[in-house]
Amino acid sequence: MSLIWRRHRTWVVPTLFIAPSIILFGVVIVASSLQSVWISFHDWDGFGPMQWIGLGNYEELLGDPQFYVSLKNNLIWLIIFMLAPPLGLAIALLVNQQIRGMRIVKSLFFVPLVLASVAVGIVFTWVYTPQFGLLALAFSAFGQKAPALLSDEHLVTFAIVIAAIWPQIAFCMVLYLAGINSLSEDLIGAGRVDGARGWNMLYHVVLPQLTQVTFIAIAITAIGALRSFDMISVMTQGGPFGSSQVLAYQMYEQSIFSYRFGYGAAIATILFIIMLVFILWYLSRIIRAEEWSN
Amino acid sequence: MFPRPIPHTARGMRAIYMAMVIVILLIWLAPLFAIIMTSIRTSDDISMGNLWGWPTGFGLVENYVNVFTKTPMARYFVNSVVITIPSVIGVLILSTLAGYVLSRHKFRFSMLIFAIFIGGNFLPAQIMMIPVRDLMVQVGLYDTAWSLIIFHTAFQTGFATLFMRNFIAALPNELFEAAKAEGATSSQILMNVVVPLVRPALAALAILLFTFIWNDYFWAVVLTISDTVKPVTAGLANLRGEYVAAWNTISAATMIVAIPPVAMFFLMQRHFVAGLTMGAVKG
Numbered sequence: 001m002s003l004i005w006r007r008h009r010t011w012v013v014p015t016l017f018i019a020p021s022i023i024l025f026g027v028v029i030v031a032s033s034l035q036s037v038w039i040s041f042h043d044w045d046g047f048g049p050m051q052w053i054g055l056g057n058y059e060e061l062l063g064d065p066q067f068y069v070s071l072k073n074n075l076i077w078l079i080i081f082m083l084a085p086p087l088g089l090a091i092a093l094l095v096n097q098q099i100r101g102m103r104i105v106k107s108l109f110f111v112p113l114v115l116a117s118v119a120v121g122i123v124f125t126w127v128y129t130p131q132f133g134l135l136a137l138a139f140s141a142f143g144q145k146a147p148a149l150l151s152d153e154h155l156v157t158f159a160i161v162i163a164a165i166w167p168q169i170a171f172c173m174v175l176y177l178a179g180i181n182s183l184s185e186d187l188i189g190a191g192r193v194d195g196a197r198g199w200n201m202l203y204h205v206v207l208p209q210l211t212q213v214t215f216i217a218i219a220i221t222a223i224g225a226l227r228s229f230d231m232i233s234v235m236t237q238g239g240p241f242g243s244s245q246v247l248a249y250q251m252y253e254q255s256i257f258s259y260r261f262g263y264g265a266a267i268a269t270i271l272f273i274i275m276l277v278f279i280l281w282y283l284s285r286i287i288r289a290e291e292w293s294n
Numbered sequence: 295m296f297p298r299p300i301p302h303t304a305r306g307m308r309a310i311y312m313a314m315v316i317v318i319l320l321i322w323l324a325p326l327f328a329i330i331m332t333s334i335r336t337s338d339d340i341s342m343g344n345l346w347g348w349p350t351g352f353g354l355v356e357n358y359v360n361v362f363t364k365t366p367m368a369r370y371f372v373n374s375v376v377i378t379i380p381s382v383i384g385v386l387i388l389s390t391l392a393g394y395v396l397s398r399h400k401f402r403f404s405m406l407i408f409a410i411f412i413g414g415n416f417l418p419a420q421i422m423m424i425p426v427r428d429l430m431v432q433v434g435l436y437d438t439a440w441s442l443i444i445f446h447t448a449f450q451t452g453f454a455t456l457f458m459r460n461f462i463a464a465l466p467n468e469l470f471e472a473a474k475a476e477g478a479t480s481s482q483i484l485m486n487v488v489v490p491l492v493r494p495a496l497a498a499l500a501i502l503l504f505t506f507i508w509n510d511y512f513w514a515v516v517l518t519i520s521d522t523v524k525p526v527t528a529g530l531a532n533l534r535g536e537y538v539a540a541w542n543t544i545s546a547a548t549m550i551v552a553i554p555p556v557a558m559f560f561l562m563q564r565h566f567v568a569g570l571t572m573g574a575v576k577g
Contacts, residue, residue, distance in 0.1 A: 009480075010480070013480040014395045014401075017391040017394065017480070018395040018396070018407075020391070021388045021389065021392035021455055022407065024388070025410070025414060025448055028429070028445060028448035029417070029422060030410060030414060031425070032421075032426050032429070033414075033417055033421045033425075035424075035425040036423075039425070091318075093296075093297055094315065095315065096297065097299060097300055097311065098295075099300070099308060099311070102315075105315055108319055108322075110559070110567070111326065111559075114509075114559045114566075115556070117509060118527045119548050122329070122534060122544060123325045123326060123328070123329045123548065125534075126332065126541060129541075132343070132345045132541075133328075134324065134325065166325070174571060175571060177567075178571035180296060183295075183296060192298075223416050229419070230512060233511070233531070248418055248419070251423070252420065255424060256516070264424065267420070268420040268424075269421070271418050271421070272418060272420075272421040275416070279417070282416065283409055283412060286412065287405065291405075
C-alpha cells in the first residue's frame, strides 16, 4: 500500500490540489457557458421540456428591431469607453509628482473604482435628476434648463455611458500609474538630452514603453464596455421604450421577465461571440508573452 | 521620471500645481460629494425642494438611523457579509492550491487550463446565467446565500488562480530545489515554503475579491429574490424603487453600500493597487 502510494504521490497530490478548482470552474463556468449555446437552439420557458427549433431563435433575432437598438447601443458603449485609456493616462500623468499630500490625492482619484456599480448608477441618477440634480444646478448657474437625460431616448445611452466610464477611467489610471513608474530612466534621460519635451517625449519615448499597459487597458476596457449591465438596470431598466438596452440587458429581460430562455440564450450567444474576439486577442498576447518568458 | 518633477525650490509652481490638481479632484468627485451632502439633508428640506441651498437642519443621524430601522438595509448588510466572507476564503484556498500546481508542476494541458481560467473570467455573465440559475434551482440552492457563495467561488477562482500562479512562479527557484533535495513532498513544500511566502499576495487578492464580490449586482438579482438572502447591492436597487423621491434616504443607503469596499481600500491601499496592477499586467 505504502509502496503504491509512494510511487504515485508525485502526481496524485498535485492532482488532488488542482482538482477542486478545475471541477468547480469547469462545471459552473465552462459547462454552463456551453450549455447556453445548446439552449439557444431551443424554445424553452425555463420550466417545461425544451423544444428543438434549430436556428429559429437566431432568425427571429435578425428580424427583431430591439436587437439592432441593443447592438447599436453596445457599439456606442464600446466607442465612448475607448476614451477611458487616454483619460486615465492623462490623470496618471497629472498626479505623478512626489509632493507631500499627493498620495492621498491619488487615492481619492481611485475611489470610483471601488464603488459598487449600483452605487455609481444611483449617484448619477441623482446627478441627472431633472430640476433637482447636480446637473440641473450646474445648468441653472448659466440660466439654462438641463435636459431630462434619462427619459430622452436619444441621449439616455450617452448619459449612462458617461456614468459608467467614471470608474473605468480610474481603472486605466491605476494601470498607467504603475506603468509610468516603471519607465526606463535611461531612455527618459537620453530623450531629455536630445531635447525631447512634453508631447514629443510622451509620444516618442514614453508611449512606446507603455504598449503592454495600453494593450491591457484597451482590451479590458472593451470587454468591460460589452459586459455593461448593472448601470442600465439601475438607471433606466433599459428604458425609455427599450432605447437604452444593450445585448446583456435584453438577454436578461427576455429570460427573466418574458420566460423566453431559448431566445435569451441566443442573445447571450451573440454577445459571447462578439466578446470572444476581444478575449482571444487578449489571451493570445498573454500566452505568447508567457511562452516567451518560459 | 515623467512628467519632469516640479523642483522643491519652485514654490510658486508647486502651489499652482496643487491648486490645479485639487480643482480637478473636486470636479472628479463632485457626483460623490453630491450624494454625501444629500445623505445628511433633512426630510423637510427634501420635501421643500431645498436640495442645494443652506440646510435648515442636520439630518445625518436621522437619515442613517432611518435606513437601518425603516428599511431592510441592516438585513441586506448582514447578507452581504455572509455571502462575501466565505466566498473570499474559499477562493483563497482553492487558488493557492491550483496556482501552486500550475506554477511548479509540469504537466500536459497546463497551458490550456491556464487559458481557460483567464478566458472564463472575461465571459459575459449572461452566457452562463440560464444554466447556473437552473443548476441552483435543481439542487435546491436557488434563493439561498449558498448559491451566491458557490457561484462567486467558482467564478473568482479563475482570476485568483492566475494571480497566485504568477506570484508563486516568481518565487526563487532555489527554495523549491532545496526543499526537494531535502526530500520534501508536494504538500510539505506547499505548507512550509509556499504558504508563508504568499501572504502578501493573499492579502492583495483578498481585498480585490472582497470588492468584486461585495459589489456584484447581476448574480444577486439572478440568484436571489427574498429579502432574507439578498445582498446590499440588489437591496439598494429595490429601495430605489420604493423611496422614489426620498433622496436623503436613498443617498444614505447608497453610502452604506459604498463604505465597506472604500474603507477596505483605504486600509489596505498598497495591497489593492499592487494586486490590481499585478493581476492585470501580468495576465
